[in-house]
Amino acid sequence: MVECRKLAKGEKAVKRLFLLSVFAVAGFCAAAAPAGAQTFVDVGDSHRAKMEINYLATGQIVNGSLDGHFYPDKQVTRAEAAAMIGRTLQFNGKQVSTDFSDVGIQNFASGYIQEAARHSIITGYKDGSFKPDQPVARGEMAIMISRAFGYGASTINSAAKALMDKGIAQGVADGTFGTTNSIKRSDFSVFLARSINSELRLNGSMPEFTQTDTVNADSLNMRSGPSTLYDVKSAIPFKGEVKIGYKVGKWAFIQYDGKTGFVHTDFLASSVGGSSSQIAGKTIVIDPGHGGTDPGASGYGLLEKTVTQDTALRVQNYFKQTPFNILLTQEKDPVGYKTELSDRVAFARNHNADIFVSIHCNSFNGTADGTETYYYAAYQNPHVDESKALATYVQKRMLDALDLKDRGIDNGDFHVIRENTMPAILTELAFIDNKSDNAKLASSYWRQEAAKAIYLGILDYYYNYKKIDDVLPLYNLLQAQPSTKWY
Ligand SMILES: [Zn+2]
Incomplete structure (x- = not known):
């Protein structure tokens, strides 16, 4: 699939990109000639891990030196482990700057380290380091494999037990798992190959095909x-x-x-829906605050309802170019009536919305200014943590875009986020009754910037918090990158 991504790269029309990648999978990649089993000069016919190492080499999950050595007896490092697991799961291995103080873009495994950390497979240390060159211990390996393959084990002991139960690893000579013993590249390859392919497991241990x-x-x-x-x-x-x-x-x-x-x-x-499967048809509901007979707040001749409706339509235009299903609680400013708060909530629920974003403008007495985003933190909405994450990402993007004062994210008791049953936030773009804030709200340029920020904040939420990699190409629409910090 790596080859397929390369084919699709550079495409700006996002919808087409998805189509292209589906065709690419069916056509080009399926036709790619399978590479023969690779052999290394230091992994001979009699080597006990020959089969597993060659299995991984066929999939380019491991590779050797240019002169054909595998160095099977060298200890595997944390960076090597991240790269091997990352290649197994087909993470994007492109070298990137990471969140770790000791892993720069020049580290061969930086892309895999960043991705493995984002997927909580390998975590860093409290001091912000990753220690890429530190050898991996057996217990650590058990945790990594358990997380990469979803065995649901949270402790070293339970992870070790999972690996033994599945026929992936055995205990060491003294009858324990040897959690602190370091691992050679050959042994790590054996464990990884068995994790990937049940046919290689001890005693022909097969999973339940449920x-x-x-x-x-x-x-x-x-x-x-x-x-x-x-x-x-x-x-x-x-x-x-x-x-x-x-x-x-x-x-x-x-x-x-x-x-x-x-x-x-x-x-x-x-x-x-092919490669867009995780997001195709997921519904995002955008709620333009106020409207019709309810103008909301006002300042300097500008009505809140005008700003919120216009910004919501701009957000909708971005999402229309993605596989998401994007809906507004009101497509235009209603004439002669207003959309009740309970109807806005019912709309989101009836459409089985995945997230709900309400757009508003703040007002006080002309002296307050800035951007803030609310989520509702109480039992009625069972998605408090997701709501807070969504608020965090949208707020951050808004600050980057509008360059107004950061009033932070906060727990807010508003009907539309309190009564909703999906992750829900309410963002206050700026103060409509504050002169300088108002100037931005009145400008279509800045409303477009706000819409971009909401679009990117939502992508950040799906990419970083929900860990849905399929949103990655959607950043191309704005030639943007995912935010590197995660909630
Ligand atoms: Zn409002």
Whole structure:
């Protein structure tokens, strides 16, 4: 899939980008010639980890030196572990500046380290460092694998037990798991290969194939590993029913017709919409505050309802170019009536909104100024943490865009965020009765900037907090990058 992303790169029309990447998967990548099993000069036929190392090498999950050495007896470092796990899950490995004081963009694994940290697979240290060159201990490895493959183990002991139960690892000679022992590159490869492919596990330990899905491509290749670099074992016809054991990134280890192997989940019926599956059809409701017979606050001849409706439409225009379903509680300023607060909430609920963003302008007595965003922190809305995260990201983007005073995010008791049942926020762009704030609200240039900020803040929420990688191409619309800090 890495090749496919490259094909699609540079496309600015986002909708087309998604289509292109789906075609690219079906066409170019499927046709890519599988690489033969790689061999290293220092991993000979009799090496105990030969099979697992070559399995990973086929998928370019591990690689050796230019002169063909693998160095199987070298200790695996945290940076190497992050890279191997990142390649397994097909993270974007492009080198980036990271949030860690000791991992710069020049570190070969910086992209994988940043992504692994974002997915909470490998975390840094309290002092802000990552210690990329520190050897990985067995207990640490168990936690990393447990998190990468979703075993739900939160302690070293439970992670070690999960690995032993699944036939991925055994205890050491003294009968313990040897949690503090360091690991060689060869052993890490063995554990990782077994985690990826059940067929390599001890005692033929197979997962339970509990989930059923159907193929929605004309013919879907079942491969020996989770990438197009692996050999095709067989092809599954349209509507073929597969049983899923577990997922490895966007690939699933499945059982079909008595055989096991890997298929790409974009081509299963449960992920309608191809590579945009995680966001396609997710509904975002934008709520322009006030309107009709309720003008809201005012200042210097400007009505709050005019600002909120116009800004909401600008936000909508951005999201119309994405796979999200974008809805406004009122498409235009209603004439002769007003949209009740309870109707705004009912609208979001009836449309099964994923998030709700209400846009307002503040007013006080002319002296207060700045931007602030509210969320509701009480039991009626069960999404307090998500609401707070959404508020955090939108507020940050608004400050960057409007360059007004930071009044922060706060818990606010407003009907539309109190009574809603999805993550919900209310943002106050600026003070309409403050002269300098008002000048920005009155300007279509600044309302466009505010709309961009709301768009990017929402993307940041999905990307950083909900960890939905599919939103990444949507930043291209504004030639922007995800915010690096996360809530
Ligand atoms: Zn208002």
